[in-house]
Amino acid sequence: MEASHPKTLFDKIWDQHVVERREGYPDLLYIDRHFIHEVTSPQAFDGLRKRGIRVKAPHRTTATADHNVPTRDQHLPIKEKLSRLQVEALEKNCKEFGIDLYGLGHERQGIVHVIGPELGLTRPGMTIVCGDSHTSTHGAFGTIAFGIGTSQVEQVLATQCLLQYKPKTMRIEVNGRLGKGVVAKDVVLYIISQLSAAGGTGYFVEYAGSAIQSLSMEGRMTVCNMSIEMGARGGMIAPDETTFQYIKGRPLAPQGKNWDAALACWKSLPSDAGATYDKVLRFDADDIEPMITYGTNPGMGVGVSRKVPEDAPNMGPADMEKAFSYMGLKPGEPLLGKKVDYVFIGSCTNSRIEDLRMVADFVKGKKKAPDVNVWIVPGSKLVEAQAKAEGLDKIFEAAGFELRQPGCSACLAMNEDKVPPGKYCVSTSNRNFEGRQGPGSRTFLASPLTAAAAAVTGRIEDVRQLMN
Amino acid sequence: MAFTKLISTCVPLPIDNVDTDQIIPARFLKATSREGFGENLFRDWRYLPGDVPNPDFVLNQERYSGLVLVAGKNFGCGSSREHAAWALADHGFKVIVSSGFADIFYNNALNNGLLPVVVAAGVLGRLFVQIEKEPETEVVVDLPRQTMTVPALDLSVHFDINPYKKDCLINGLDDLDYIRSRAEAVSAYEAQLPAWR
Ligand code: SF4
Numbered sequence: 001m002e003a004s005h006p007k008t009l010f011d012k013i014w015d016q017h018v019v020e021r022r023e024g025y026p027d028l029l030y031i032d033r034h035f036i037h038e039v040t041s042p043q044a045f046d047g048l049r050k051r052g053i054r055v056k057a058p059h060r061t062t063a064t065a066d067h068n069v070p071t072r073d074q075h076l077p078i079k080e081k082l083s084r085l086q087v088e089a090l091e092k093n094c095k096e097f098g099i100d101l102y103g104l105g106h107e108r109q110g111i112v113h114v115i116g117p118e119l120g121l122t123r124p125g126m127t128i129v130c131g132d133s134h135t136s137t138h139g140a141f142g143t144i145a146f147g148i149g150t151s152q153v154e155q156v157l158a159t160q161c162l163l164q165y166k167p168k169t170m171r172i173e174v175n176g177r178l179g180k181g182v183v184a185k186d187v188v189l190y191i192i193s194q195l196s197a198a199g200g201t202g203y204f205v206e207y208a209g210s211a212i213q214s215l216s217m218e219g220r221m222t223v224c225n226m227s228i229e230m231g232a233r234g235g236m237i238a239p240d241e242t243t244f245q246y247i248k249g250r251p252l253a254p255q256g257k258n259w260d261a262a263l264a265c266w267k268s269l270p271s272d273a274g275a276t277y278d279k280v281l282r283f284d285a286d287d288i289e290p291m292i293t294y295g296t297n298p299g300m301g302v303g304v305s306r307k308v309p310e311d312a313p314n315m316g317p318a319d320m321e322k323a324f325s326y327m328g329l330k331p332g333e334p335l336l337g338k339k340v341d342y343v344f345i346g347s348c349t350n351s352r353i354e355d356l357r358m359v360a361d362f363v364k365g366k367k368k369a370p371d372v373n374v375w376i377v378p379g380s381k382l383v384e385a386q387a388k389a390e391g392l393d394k395i396f397e398a399a400g401f402e403l404r405q406p407g408c409s410a411c412l413a414m415n416e417d418k419v420p421p422g423k424y425c426v427s428t429s430n431r432n433f434e435g436r437q438g439p440g441s442r443t444f445l446a447s448p449l450t451a452a453a454a455a456v457t458g459r460i461e462d463v464r465q466l467m468n
Numbered sequence: 469m470a471f472t473k474l475i476s477t478c479v480p481l482p483i484d485n486v487d488t489d490q491i492i493p494a495r496f497l498k499a500t501s502r503e504g505f506g507e508n509l510f511r512d513w514r515y516l517p518g519d520v521p522n523p524d525f526v527l528n529q530e531r532y533s534g535l536v537l538v539a540g541k542n543f544g545c546g547s548s549r550e551h552a553a554w555a556l557a558d559h560g561f562k563v564i565v566s567s568g569f570a571d572i573f574y575n576n577a578l579n580n581g582l583l584p585v586v587v588a589a590g591v592l593g594r595l596f597v598q599i600e601k602e603p604e605t606e607v608v609v610d611l612p613r614q615t616m617t618v619p620a621l622d623l624s625v626h627f628d629i630n631p632y633k634k635d636c637l638i639n640g641l642d643d644l645d646y647i648r649s650r651a652e653a654v655s656a657y658e659a660q661l662p663a664w665r
Contacts, residue, residue: 019650020653024631028647028650030654043502067494068498083498131548132548133547146572148575149572149575150550151579151580151644155647158647159648159651160658163646197545201568201571231542261663318483414497433487434490434512435489439517
């Protein structure tokens with residue numbers, strides 16, 4: 001690496017993946033790792049068949065079934081016909097094209113953005129894509145990872161490349177120490193509330209600063225996961241010892257000589273001193289309290305102890321009004337004490353072992369409020385197994401929480417896990433759009449801790465008041 | 469699906485941050501083909517419970533029709549589902565005008581012959597007012613010249629589109645054709661990759 005021209009983490013990885021740069025064309029970018037799932041891939045395979053093309057590098061694509069799978073009785077055939085057909089199509093396509101599938105029933109099945117890192121497939125310095133916007137999750141490892149559409153899934157299968165214009169770069173620093181009860185989810189909800197749901201459009205974000213560095217890999221994944229919720233193409237965090245320790249020894253991580261060579265390269269990735277960004281924002285960890293959303297896009301979030309605000313960055317009065325009427329809230333009304341009907345702990349944002357431990361720690365010896373339904377949906381079979389090995393399942397059971405089987409579940413309500421019309425759900429997922437958790441559902445996005453607190457009292461709580 | 473110039477009336481959707489879950493809700497993503505998604509376009513805004521058409525929603529109002537959807541800023545945010553672009557195209561839209569699009573949607577639209585036209589917020593505002601006042605107002609979208617003209621407003625604006633994508637749209641080509649023509653460069657790149665990558 002030339003010392004003369006300081007580069008960002010993003011620029012280093014991008015430049016290492018440019019296959020060809022031609023005047024008048026976007027960069028031709030090589031893709032190291034491709035994840036696919038049952039919902040956004042069938043049309044891509046159909047396209048390959050129509051054109052008579054094989055998959056160029058089958059070992060670079062990994063498949064799982066997650067979006068559309070039931071979270072109960074996974075050993076039985078899927079009841080809903082269309083869902084079943086979609087999962088079967090994935091199985092057939094993977095077989096025909098020679099792609100590894102961690103399908104339903106596999107001991108490593110799970111949400112695509114949970115299993116990639118957990119298997120050691122997600123590694124620093126890679127370009128990673130998936131037909132899913134939360135592919136940004138993998139950026140936590142210092143990768144360029146972003147969501148693509150199905151036409152692009154087909155392109156990657158066929159060529160292992162994509163045509164891409166280089167986005168602008170933004171550095172978001174969070175410095176200082178997070179307060180009691182404030183976790184990674186609060187950090188990212190806070191950032192989005194400051195930038196709005198479109199504030200990152202056109203940018204690739206690098207998160208940095210002491211509060212980010214102090215996060216575990218799980219926490220970093222939670223932050224990068226929601227980059228898309230501010231409109232950013234993706235988010236990333238420089239790899240460090242925490243990253244390397246997480247990857248080392250994972251089932252599919254490099255080993256021996258390969259590990260040493262990889263590590264040497266990974267250590268050269270962090271942004272050079274003096275590297276410049278198109279935009280730099282700095283936040284103070286002290287300003288962040290447990291967060292909750294009150295509206296119908298993720299930019300509409302506030303500290304949980306605040307009142308429903310009258311306006312939000314980048315939102316017009318008509319849009320605020322539309323959101324309030326959907327949510328059944330009024331500006332000026334306190335959020336604390338608001339009754340909730342459902343609590344969903346899961347999704348690629350917050351369904352990893354650390355999230356489940358955090359919840360178990362809080363609810364140990366407590367019981368859920370009688371009129372609240374609480375679903376805990378682990379991100380993968382490995383997370384589920386780990387939770388059981390640690391006895392977390394017993395704690396959840398004693399608390400009256402329902403521990404389901406892995407999948408996307410009520411994050412997008414494509415299977416039967418739906419929040420009924422008009423009901424309120426405190427959810428650890430990433431989107432509070434109208435109908436996201438089922439037609440007419442009303443979502444409050446929050447951290448696993450805030451969700452656990454709501455489960456216990458049946459109301460929106462400031463979890464700090466309930467912690468010892 | 470080559471695209472050059474289009475003259476049409478517009479359908480106004482003056483809502484900001486329209487996300488892809490509104491364009492096509494997740495429960496309608498179970499098909500394994502690209503066809504037929506138009507039926508469920510804007511499903512939960514378009515129909516009341518019991519599948520009764522919602523008379524307040526613009527797609528159910530006879531006074532508005534056309535191949536151009538005019539929408540509020542940050543259109544297409546959220547999920548990467550290309551089904552959103554498929555649903556809009558299947559319904560018959562050819563152009564979406566807004567003051568801003570979410571990145572993934574913007575690309576998905578272009579990959580499906582659906583032209584996203586970004587205009588200034590002020591232009592968008594004037595267009596909304598005009599369409600609501602006179603639904604028969606036509607716009608002329610000229611891709612080769614990169615202009616959108618609204619004769620009734622005596623207004624003509626330039627819009628940006630990258631030259632490569634413009635070429636693809638005009639000639640009905642897609643990225644895959646182009647990338648496959650670069651196979652040699654890709655092989656050369658692959659040959660120098662370290663084993664651990
Ligand atoms: S958990 Fe939700 S956000 Fe994550 S991949 Fe599944 S549907 Fe998408």
